[in-house]
Each structure stands twice: as structure tokens, then as C-alpha cells.
Amino acid sequence: MRKVTIWDHLILILGAVIMMGPLVVAFLTSTHDSVDIYMSGLQFTFGDRFVPTYDKVLAHSGGFTKEVTGLTMLWNSLILGLGFAIGKIVISMMAAYAIVYFRFRFATAVFWLIFSTLLLPLEVRIIPSYEVVQKFGLLNSYAGMIVPLIASATGTFFFRQFYKSVPDELLEAARIDGAGPFKFFIDILVPLSTTMMSALFIIMFVYGWNQYLWPTLMTTDEHYFTIVRGIKQILQVWVGGNQIPAYNEAMALAILAVVPPVLVVILFQRWFIKGLTESDK
Amino acid sequence: MGRIHLEAVRKTYAGNLEVVKGVDLDIADGEFIVLVGPSGCGKSTLLRMIAGLETITSGTITIGERVVNKLDPADRNIAMVFQNYALYPHMSVYENLAYGLRNHGTPKSEIEARVQEAARMLQLEPYLTRKPRALSGGQRQRVAMGRAIVRKPDAFLFDEPLSNLDAKLRVSMRGEIRQLQRRLGTTAVYVTHDQLEAMTLADRLVVLNGGQIEQIGTPLEVYHAPASTFVAGFIGSPAMNLLPAEVSGQDIRVGQTRVASCAPEGIAGAVTLGVRPEDVTLARDASSGVSLKISYIEELGAQRLVHGTVEGQQLTMAISPSEPLSDTVEIAIASDKLHFFGSDSGARLNR
Structure with missing residues (x-):
């Protein structure tokens, strides 16, 4: 192997600094008083307002109705992220199972139909989607935020490709062992898919966590606000008039919003890599 | 059960x-x-x-x-x-x-x-x-x-x-x-x-x-x-030699060469003659009249596979590696171990 030179390290350090820099600055700034930030811009030292700021952001009720805390928003985001990730995985696994293992007519056509919806982003169908959700009376509910976006062409595609790579003999062995379609799915395919599931979980959780447009549209009740919306809410004080926007709180909220997805990535990445390296084929 | x-x-x-x-x-x-x-x-x-x-x-x-x-x-x-x-x-x-x-x-x-x-x-x-x-x-x-x-x-x-x-x-x-x-x-x-x-x-x-x-x-x-x-x-390795042959009376001929004269009764005319490689031996005396032109030899250790042609037809024989060989050898075919097949149908004719 090539010797690791000082340049390799320099490049990696540079990359890390570029990636981490803004986060660090945001964090440092969040520990200062909003007046200081307003007067002298971004801060590069650790300030003395760490505890009060984060305490306020997490526990103090804010927003228009003064009923929603940062913790509630984090919780909402978590529900959204988990709902997205789990829902999408479950739905796309089932869809892919049907497409790959059940020989119904036009299975391939159905698959490509699903796949082609990848070309249609949410924004294209946002009005009809809104209408449907509204008619179901699901505005201002978790279901309304999650369910309309839960079908995933990407997920279906990934699982389809994976199932196709599972040797047919495994299905046949299971059939001889007395496993019906349901048992085969639960006992064999699902455990075999854990790697795929964790990979998709990472992607889908972050995707759900970062949703902005759809939750904004779906919810008017502040109890359902996600953290991504919360950040914006704080800065909106501008509009209010003579107050100084709580930059420190916005920064703190941004930092808090970043933490869970990072945790998910770190946690599942280990699994993911373990699954990749341990499988024998 | x-x-x-x-x-x-x-x-x-x-x-x-x-x-x-x-x-x-x-x-x-x-x-x-x-x-x-x-x-x-x-x-x-x-x-x-x-x-x-x-x-x-x-x-x-x-x-x-x-x-x-x-x-x-x-x-x-x-x-x-x-x-x-x-x-x-x-x-x-x-x-x-x-x-x-x-x-x-x-x-x-x-x-x-x-x-x-x-x-x-x-x-x-x-x-x-x-x-x-x-x-x-x-x-x-x-x-x-x-x-x-x-x-x-x-x-x-x-x-x-x-x-x-x-x-x-x-x-x-x-x-x-x-x-x-x-x-x-x-x-x-x-x-x-x-x-x-x-x-x-x-x-x-x-x-x-x-x-x-x-x-x-x-x-x-x-x-x-x-x-x-x-x-x-299909069965047997090396595979059985299958040669187009002509039976008239007792005589079995491949091309012009009479390879044996022991055809069973009821078989006549064009047939496919089957001979296992191990049923082909080097002739004791040089007068068997069947000569094999050797194309190549495969050594298996215990056995030696000799591939060659008789009257232009592929023939393989399995013999002991100790026997001396030249470019062309005289061979004998075990006459009681011949297989006859219909030349069109491919079905077995004898026994």
C-alpha cells in the first residue's frame, strides 16, 4: 500500500474543517447573547449563555400561541422522521415483494409505472395531494403529514433489486420446509434485508426530518410544528417589529435539529457496514 | 412409504x-x-x-x-x-x-x-x-x-x-x-x-x-x-468409440478395413459399431490388419489414452502406459465386446 503522506492528512483535515466549520461557528454563536450577535456578527468563542439559551429553546414555550417548546418540535420531527423511514421501508418492502415474487400480469409494467413516479417530485402533485388529505380530514395530524408521502419508488426499486438477487433456491427450500408466502417474507426475506433496511432508514429518516414544504402545508396548529419550521418561526420575529431576532436561539435550534440525523447516521452506518462486510456473497 | x-x-x-x-x-x-x-x-x-x-x-x-x-x-x-x-x-x-x-x-x-x-x-x-x-x-x-x-x-x-x-x-x-x-x-x-x-x-x-x-x-x-x-x-469415460461400419455375413468393416469377423446373426448392412476404449488393445502380432494412426496421447498415470484414426474415423483406446508406441500401431478389438446400433435409429441391435 502507498505510504500515507502528510498531504493526505492535510487534505482530510481541510475537508473536515470545511464540513464542520459552519456547524462549530453556529454552535459557538448560539452560546452568546442575541444582542452581541446582532452587534458584532458571528462569534468564534464559547460564550456564557450556553445553558440559558438551550434551556429556553428546549423547554420554554414560544411561537404564536406560546404553547410549543423546542422539545415538542423535536418530538414532532422525530415522529415525522421515524414515520417516514419506517413507513417507507414497510411499504416498499411489501410492494417489491409483490412485484418480484407474485407472478401477476403486467408485474414489470407496474414496476416501471411506480418507478416513473420518481420523475414527479412532490411539488408537482402538491395541490391534488393537499386536496385529498384535506377531504380525508387529515389536516393537522401526523397521519396527514406522513401517509401521503409514504409510497417510495426509490425504496421499492432498491428492495426489488435486492429480492431479485436472492437465489430462487432459498424460496424453494422454504416452500419445501413448509413456509407459505407470509412466513417466507417474515422469516427469510426480512432478516436478509436488514442491511438494505438500515441503509434506507438513514436516507429516509433524514429526508423525513428535513421535510419543510409538506408539513408547512399540512399543519396550521403549532402543536404539530417540526423543528425545521421552528427555526424559521424564531427569525420571523423580524416582522413583529422592535425586537431583536433571537439569533442565538435560532442557531441553537439549528444545532439541535442537526443532532438526531447525525446520531441516526452514526448508529446505522455501523450496522450498514457490518452487514456489507459480513455477508458472504 | x-x-x-x-x-x-x-x-x-x-x-x-x-x-x-x-x-x-x-x-x-x-x-x-x-x-x-x-x-x-x-x-x-x-x-x-x-x-x-x-x-x-x-x-x-x-x-x-x-x-x-x-x-x-x-x-x-x-x-x-x-x-x-x-x-x-x-x-x-x-x-x-x-x-x-x-x-x-x-x-x-x-x-x-x-x-x-x-x-x-x-x-x-x-x-x-x-x-x-x-x-x-x-x-x-x-x-x-x-x-x-x-x-x-x-x-x-x-x-x-x-x-x-x-x-x-x-x-x-x-x-x-x-x-x-x-x-x-x-x-x-x-x-x-x-x-x-x-x-x-x-x-x-x-x-x-x-x-x-x-x-x-x-x-x-x-x-x-x-x-x-x-x-x-454418454456413460463411460473416455466415451465409447462409435464408428460407422458395414456388416456382411460375419465380417464387420470400417471403410475398407475388416475390424472383426464375429457379427451376430440377424445384423447386416450399415450399422454403428460401438467399442469401449478399454476393449481395444495393441495387436499381439502385426497382422491384425487394423492400423491406428495416432494423433495424440493423453497420459492418465495408470492408463494411457491413445487417440487416433482408423480409416479416417476417430478411435480412442485405453492401454497400459508401459506398451511401446510408434506413429501407427496395429490394434485388435475384443470381438465379444462389440456393440451394434442401428445406423439411423441409434437403437441397440445385439443382445
Whole structure:
């Protein structure tokens, strides 16, 4: 192997600094008083307002109705992220199972139909989607935020490709062992898919966590606000008039919003890599 | 009971592609039957039809006393060993063995006992907690067999189970399969394209060609009296020499050369003459009149394969490596070991 030179390290350090820099600055700034930030811009030292700021952001009720805390928003985001990730995985696994293992007519056509919806982003169908959700009376509910976006062409595609790579003999062995379609799915395919599931979980959780447009549209009740919306809410004080926007709180909220997805990535990445390296084929 | 009866079994795929063209076969309880043939001869399809993994287009398959045509694989009380083992990768060896029993609602204590027994029989005891990926090829093969054994099925179905193993392991696993089957006395149907495997394992061989049975018989019957040129060419290695010949009276001629004069009665005219390579020897005296022009020689150690031509026809002989050779040698053909086949039909004519 090539010797690791000082340049390799320099490049990696540079990359890390570029990636981490803004986060660090945001964090440092969040520990200062909003007046200081307003007067002298971004801060590069650790300030003395760490505890009060984060305490306020997490526990103090804010927003228009003064009923929603940062913790509630984090919780909402978590529900959204988990709902997205789990829902999408479950739905796309089932869809892919049907497409790959059940020989119904036009299975391939159905698959490509699903796949082609990848070309249609949410924004294209946002009005009809809104209408449907509204008619179901699901505005201002978790279901309304999650369910309309839960079908995933990407997920279906990934699982389809994976199932196709599972040797047919495994299905046949299971059939001889007395496993019906349901048992085969639960006992064999699902455990075999854990790697795929964790990979998709990472992607889908972050995707759900970062949703902005759809939750904004779906919810008017502040109890359902996600953290991504919360950040914006704080800065909106501008509009209010003579107050100084709580930059420190916005920064703190941004930092808090970043933490869970990072945790998910770190946690599942280990699994993911373990699954990749341990499988024998 | 493990008697398997096939009657006029056919398989036709969409597009009128007939891969099994009416097979009748009666397999006795405890018999080891090997289905052998080149790829695409329908042997795997036939096995999978017995297993229930393929539907039967027409005909009936009976296992024991039951007609199983419409039964699910799980209800046929058979066990199958696959070429790639098809072990469940995420389950330990123990779970792999127990999975089928569990699905059949076997009581826990019974499962435990059966798995332990199978593990002991196959020397898998130290590996019960391991995952398949931590096992060698031979061990995986044993687990696959163990999964078949624990079921106590009416019949074992083997689908080329040894073709993923290296040559040495294949020989030893072959022995193990044979011993195990003898000991358990369970009917076995074994599919292979390897004629050596077929010869060594089978009680009876079923040679398939193009979806039809060419011959059924014990390995020696099939070897010594192949029913057709196809079987003659397929069973035995090196393959039997098949030469176009002309019979008139007692004389058998290849081209202008009289190779023997011992034609049995009732055979005359154009035939295909079959001679096993080991039935060809160097002539004691140089006056046999049959000369072989040597093209190349293969050394096998104990044997030497001499490939050459007689009257422009390919001929191979297997002789002792100690015998001296020149470019052209005089050969003698054991006259009592000749096989005659119809030159058009390919069917056996003598005996």
C-alpha cells in the first residue's frame, strides 16, 4: 500500500474543517447573547449563555400561541422522521415483494409505472395531494403529514433489486420446509434485508426530518410544528417589529435539529457496514 | 412409504416447449435412483416436478400411496438438497435444521432430538451455533443434507448437490451420501450430469435425453449394454468409440478395413459399431490388419489414452502406459465386446 503522506492528512483535515466549520461557528454563536450577535456578527468563542439559551429553546414555550417548546418540535420531527423511514421501508418492502415474487400480469409494467413516479417530485402533485388529505380530514395530524408521502419508488426499486438477487433456491427450500408466502417474507426475506433496511432508514429518516414544504402545508396548529419550521418561526420575529431576532436561539435550534440525523447516521452506518462486510456473497 | 411412481409425466412450457415428454418410472422404496443426462435434457425439471416446485402438465406422480399432483411441496413429505445448498444465511446451523420442523408444528423436544441426531450423524455437532457463512463448502453441504434428514421424509431429492465442491471433496461427499442413504433406507432421487457420479451412486440409472428416458438400468447394465448410441456415448469415460461400419455375413468393416469377423446373426448392412476404449488393445502380432494412426496421447498415470484414426474415423483406446508406441500401431478389438446400433435409429441391435 502507498505510504500515507502528510498531504493526505492535510487534505482530510481541510475537508473536515470545511464540513464542520459552519456547524462549530453556529454552535459557538448560539452560546452568546442575541444582542452581541446582532452587534458584532458571528462569534468564534464559547460564550456564557450556553445553558440559558438551550434551556429556553428546549423547554420554554414560544411561537404564536406560546404553547410549543423546542422539545415538542423535536418530538414532532422525530415522529415525522421515524414515520417516514419506517413507513417507507414497510411499504416498499411489501410492494417489491409483490412485484418480484407474485407472478401477476403486467408485474414489470407496474414496476416501471411506480418507478416513473420518481420523475414527479412532490411539488408537482402538491395541490391534488393537499386536496385529498384535506377531504380525508387529515389536516393537522401526523397521519396527514406522513401517509401521503409514504409510497417510495426509490425504496421499492432498491428492495426489488435486492429480492431479485436472492437465489430462487432459498424460496424453494422454504416452500419445501413448509413456509407459505407470509412466513417466507417474515422469516427469510426480512432478516436478509436488514442491511438494505438500515441503509434506507438513514436516507429516509433524514429526508423525513428535513421535510419543510409538506408539513408547512399540512399543519396550521403549532402543536404539530417540526423543528425545521421552528427555526424559521424564531427569525420571523423580524416582522413583529422592535425586537431583536433571537439569533442565538435560532442557531441553537439549528444545532439541535442537526443532532438526531447525525446520531441516526452514526448508529446505522455501523450496522450498514457490518452487514456489507459480513455477508458472504 | 417411499415408493415413487411416475406415469406419463409431461411438462410443457408456454410456447409449446415440451421439456419432459412422457416419462414412466417406478422407483422402489429405499432405492437410489440417479437421473443423468446432458444439460437441457429435462432431468432437473423432472425432479422439481416430483418435489412440487414445478407443476405437472399431464400425467400422475404418486409418492407412497398418494397422488401428489396437486399437493404443495411441503405436504409431499419429501426433502430436497439444492446445488447451492440454499441454506438460510441468517440462521444458525441449528435453526436451519429446525426451521422445517418448526413450520410443521413438531414439538420442541422432538425437534431438539432430531436435530441432535442428524448433527451427530453428519458430524455437525461442533457447528450448530454457527452461521452458514462460517462453514466450508463440505460443511454447508452436510447442513443441507441434515436439513433433509431431520424431516424423516419419504424421499430425498438431490439436485446436483456436489457440483459446487472441488473434485476431492466431491468424491468423499459422494461416499457419504451413499452411506447415509443406505443407512437410513430412504428412497433417493439424484440428478446429475456427471456420469461418474451417476455410476457410483445409483442402484439404478435413468439416462435422459431430450425429455425422454433413453434407458433405465443398473450402472453395469447401462455400461455394458447401452440401449442407444446416445447412452453409449454418454456413460463411460473416455466415451465409447462409435464408428460407422458395414456388416456382411460375419465380417464387420470400417471403410475398407475388416475390424472383426464375429457379427451376430440377424445384423447386416450399415450399422454403428460401438467399442469401449478399454476393449481395444495393441495387436499381439502385426497382422491384425487394423492400423491406428495416432494423433495424440493423453497420459492418465495408470492408463494411457491413445487417440487416433482408423480409416479416417476417430478411435480412442485405453492401454497400459508401459506398451511401446510408434506413429501407427496395429490394434485388435475384443470381438465379444462389440456393440451394434442401428445406423439411423441409434437403437441397440445385439443382445
